[in-house]
Amino acid sequence: MTPPGVTRASYGAGEHYAHDLVRQEAEALGAIAQVDAAGNLYLTLPGRNRSLPRIVMGSHLDTVPHGGNYDGAAGVVAGIAVMADLVEQGAVPSRDLVVMAIRAEEAAWFPLSYPGSQAALGLLHPTALQARRSDTGKTLAEHMELAGFDPEAVRRGTTLINARDIAAFVEVHIEQGPRLLALDAPIAIVSAIAGGFRYVDARCFGAYAHSGAEPRFSRRDSVLGFTDLVQGLETEWDLLERDGLEATITFGRVESDRTQHGGSRVLGELGFTLDVRSEEQAVLDHLHQRIHTLQADIAAKRNVRFEMGQKSVWSPARMDAGVIQRLEASAAQLQMQPHRMPSGAGHDAAAFAAAGIPGAMVFVRNEHGSHNPHESMRPEDLDQAIHLLVNFVTSFDER
Template sequence: MRAAKEAQLTAGAALLRRVLDELARATHDHPGVTRAAYGAGEQLAHDLVRREAEALGAVTRTDAAGNLYLTRPGSDPALPALFFGSHLDSVPHGGNFDGAAGVVAGLAVLAEMAARNLVVLRDVTVMVTRAEEAVWFPVSYPGARAALGRLPADELEARRADTGRTLAEHMADAGFDPEAIRTGTPQLRPADIAAFVEVHIEQGPRLVSMDRPYGIVTAINGGFRHLAGHCIGAYAHSGAEPRFSRRDSVLGFADFAQGLEAVWDRLEAEGRQATITFGRVESDPRQHGGSRVLGDIGFTLDIRSDRESTLEDIAASMRALCLQIAARRNVRFEFDAPLTWAPAPMDTGLVEKLAAAAGPGNDVPLLASGAGHDTAAFAEAGVPSAMVFVRSENGSHNPDEAMEATDLDAVVAMLVRFVTVFDGP
């Protein structure tokens, strides 16, 4: 793998290595790390980066939801601030870099600014959000949306997967104020944010395959998900039921999966980006057997794209497929109500400024994010938003995450240049 070009950092390189190493040691949970949302590991990580920021002279505060803000004041603090941010919680036994790499990159930018005595017009703030990983609470971006006053009150009753206690209870236990969040009181006004930029490891193999240290995200995919899809036929004896009368759910589901793959082929040929995933396929063990025609196949289905029109195309194709297969196989399809989320396009002006900050001769790849991130919450609130992906072997959400520190050095060097020209041409 080709290393990133040597970054000209005076303080950030040492800081990011030291902080990432300390995070890994302090939250180790074999075979990876565990930093539960509103738990001890996440709090330890917040305390660590607060300590580092205060040592750099940053002003720190925590809001009612527990989000942390680390600010280097600008010469005109009345201006909307430039925000960098990400999260510090992890999935259970996950990798050390998902979320944390972005927080530490922002912290390294503050370190570089302090070392160079660099003061810009507006405040530069690193925001450390809470509870980004939905594995803990079945809620999207609760920390970021709570900060923006956009977390519905009923979502405070979501229960943490391991404790069974509510989000509100965990906030209160940690010393925060869920009642302020319940009333929708903004902890952060979109008008006070000039831009929000999140650095995150890429969770797929594209940058690795391109041999590039980082890329710039153009959009965060939207999508829809069915947690309970079924192809329903009729149970029958495998030897006695002739082919003409069979209502075989296995063959009906196979036609459906193959049909959706053909839709995916068509979209790719048209230059449109999407993912189609059957996460779980199962039959009832009390009903299936070696001598039965299966009458019911259950499955989950996850569809994602960076364009709403593509999602609508796939949904329409699904409906047509179900009708065609029902007529051919004498089966029927049933789906639960879909979980839906809208694509979040990144701000084109920010994308261009980040690409320019990479410097002449650096052809930075542009790519969509298949997974959701806190940045989506800011984009949906009308804040100019952007993301930078850092190359990471072995994806994310696993203990084998592998990000090269030199790649993050290159990102930090680019962000320092971005800070200095943010208000310029």
């Protein structure tokens, strides 16, 4: 335990413990457990016709540092609960039901998008194995090997599943924003997952100077240059919303060198992170171009210089219309009326969609946001998602 909250590092002791725990619960229900070369866990409840493409559901079990109880884990628990419900009813699904516990979804540990899912699908680029974990400095490959897995098999693209063997992938996840709270709704069906780009080591360079002696005409103030960038992107955000387009723009960290800054100095260097997201690739492309244009204009006006550093990118993912329709039909049978909404945060379901696997997500209402110790999902809301998935599985071949 690492109070406050919950910390289960990717390929760390807490994630291993969580995998062992859900494995024990599923095996007690009669599920067959398998682990792939990257450590992803597959818990299979055999169906009547095991040759049919499988229904896969699940999520991740790692957390951000000092996160909450439900981000990721709720989706794995929901899958196990679906199994338990089917076993209790004596109902055998028409095809195999697989619950996945996926490794390493949280980019707080490795600067990668969905490495566990990518490895599961044989799509993890070999260079990703050299990414280093933020706290240990060890590479992804080293952490896999230390845990008893096989990074060389991952490098070769060895898998236990492939796209043609999956009829549908469904991920249950807490909503990480306030929309369901505002709607007073327990669940929603996700229509798309935002893509985005991120700079984690951007800098604005000016020149240090005496606060009283340096006149305005000769100042090269990195704070003012950075502020102009913030204001310029805020204006762009206003214009997008005016046109009915959604995006998020976040400056997550702003910092200066404490040995250099002071109350009587013009700040000569400032570091920051920038995270931009949208479900529309055209919006992302537009904002990326505007960032460069704004920086050029600010550099000329303020006599400062921007260096953005390495850029990480992930693509938007549309959820499958057919799977969404099946979920909505199941909801109607249960007299549920879930809303459709996009996800601004990334999820493993995006990696499955990118691989051409029909998939969708179910959001569960959650108070106090996510990635913090105060996540607050109501059990009765998760129960609605579980009932929805039981109906989805048992009626899959009827539609």
